[in-house]
Amino acid sequence: MISFKNVAKKFGPSIIALEDINLEIQEGEFVFLVGPSGAGKSTLLRLLSREYLPTSGKVLVAGEDLAKIKSSQIPLYRRKIGFVFQDFKLLEDRTVFENVALSLQVRGIIDHEIDKEVEKTLKLFEIWERRNLFPRQLSGGEAQRTAIARAVIGKPKVVLADEPTGDLDPQTAWSVIQLLGEINSWGTTVVMATHNKEIVDTQKRRVVSLKEGKIIKDNKEGKYEIH
Ligand code: ADP
Numbered sequence: 137m138i139s140f141k142n143v144a145k146k147f148g149p150s151i152i153a154l155e156d157i158n159l160e161i162q163e164g165e166f167v168f169l170v171g172p173s174g175a176g177k178s179t180l181l182r183l184l185s186r187e188y189l190p191t192s193g194k195v196l197v198a199g200e201d202l203a204k205i206k207s208s209q210i211p212l213y214r215r216k217i218g219f220v221f222q223d224f225k226l227l228e229d230r231t232v233f234e235n236v237a238l239s240l241q242v243r244g245i246i247d248h249e250i251d252k253e254v255e256k257t258l259k260l261f262e263i264w265e266r267r268n269l270f271p272r273q274l275s276g277g278e279a280q281r282t283a284i285a286r287a288v289i290g291k292p293k294v295v296l297a298d299e300p301t302g303d304l305d306p307q308t309a310w311s312v313i314q315l316l317g318e319i320n321s322w323g324t325t326v327v328m329a330t331h332n333k334e335i336v337d338t339q340k341r342r343v344v345s346l347k348e349g350k351i352i353k354d355n356k357e358g359k360y361e362i363h
Pocket of ligand 1: 147151152153171172173174175176177178179180
């Protein structure tokens with residue numbers, strides 16, 4: 137599903153964000169990316185979202201070399217991926233319903249279908265009651281559930297999450313991870329960068345540890361270890 141082949145990413149002449157990355161992630165896997173700040177986690181996710189191109193090496197998603205996607209085709213590629221961020225990135229002037237519906241509107245789906253699908257998803261994520269509220273009126277957990285609903289409503293093959301529990305209290309963080317686990321159980325590949333040791337250690341998932349731009353550990357049912 138996801139393949140990094142000898143990937144390096146440099147910024148300018150001296151900053152090496154990633155070096156010699158070889159990583160294979162199978163369809164349907166759930167992978168935690170861990171490592172200290174500056175280890176390269178976000179850069180790795182941004183290579184997958186095609187925000188960045190590698191300086192050398194190749195990044196493939198579903199067999200497609202991301203460097204070969206034409207600029208005009210990037211939005212189309214991004215629709216196959218769901219993104220979840222620490223700061224939610226919801227549109228402040230849109231309601232919960234509208235934020236989630238937007239994901240389907242850009243796909244040209246008819247309004248009636250959109251309404252049905254959004255209702256189903258908001259109910260599933262237990263935010264249907266909040267559908268007419270604006271992001272600033274939501275708790276952190278509700279905002280993150282809205283962001284996850286928006287990320288997954290288009291049934292992406294892959295969900296990329298960058299510190300999605302970062303600013304949340306432990307209980308809310310826990311509900312977010314449950315939700316991502318459920319999405320994964322539908323067959324969606326999930327790659328999540330996190331600092332949350334407790335979550336990583338209890339989930340018994342694959343853990344890829346980065347340090348100074350390199351993979352230093354890749355363990356099935358791994359622990360959060362940074363050295
Ligand atoms: P992490 O997500 O693990 O905290 P990052 O991927 O954000 O790490 O950063 C890895 C390294 O690359 C850091 O040294 C960071 O300062 C550098 N870096 C990341 N993005 C940029 C950028 N756009 N321009 C210059 N340096 C960057």
